[in-house]
Amino acid sequence: MKDYANADPAELEQDIKTTGFFRNKAKNIRTCCRKLVELYHSEVPRTMAELTYLDGVGRKTANVVLGNAFNINVGIVVDTHVARLSARLGLTNEESPEKIEQELVKLVPQAQWTLFSHWLIWHGRRRCVARNPDCPNCEIKKLCPRIGVSKEISART
């Protein structure tokens, strides 16, 4: 952590250049690590409030850290796959990640919040892809209302 907090900005930018938005990310990494060292005694905190106080850490990232590193379910990660599948499966009409999460936590048992987002992300990458979902071979096609999926794709089943 200290090494990142004190890293040379140009060198850090070069190291993460391929990730996109690298200047902003490099700045956030340095500031985030400085706060971790100075405020949290070089320990990653385990609460939503403390994590989202860190630069570059929003609710989605905090949920990833809490759920996967510490097995603490305080929310559901809503990325592009979770948002897309939640709509297609008819779990929510909401569009913003925060509101989608609020709807999902009412539907899914808390003990499964972290796993649930992994299931949707996995299914979203392998089967229910954004442009051309593979409905004919989908394992959950009998359960899915296919909301927002074009009639042409839906009719293939």
Ligand code: SF4
């Ligand atoms: S049936 Fe189609 S829209 Fe529904 S989850 Fe499966 S691939 Fe996605």
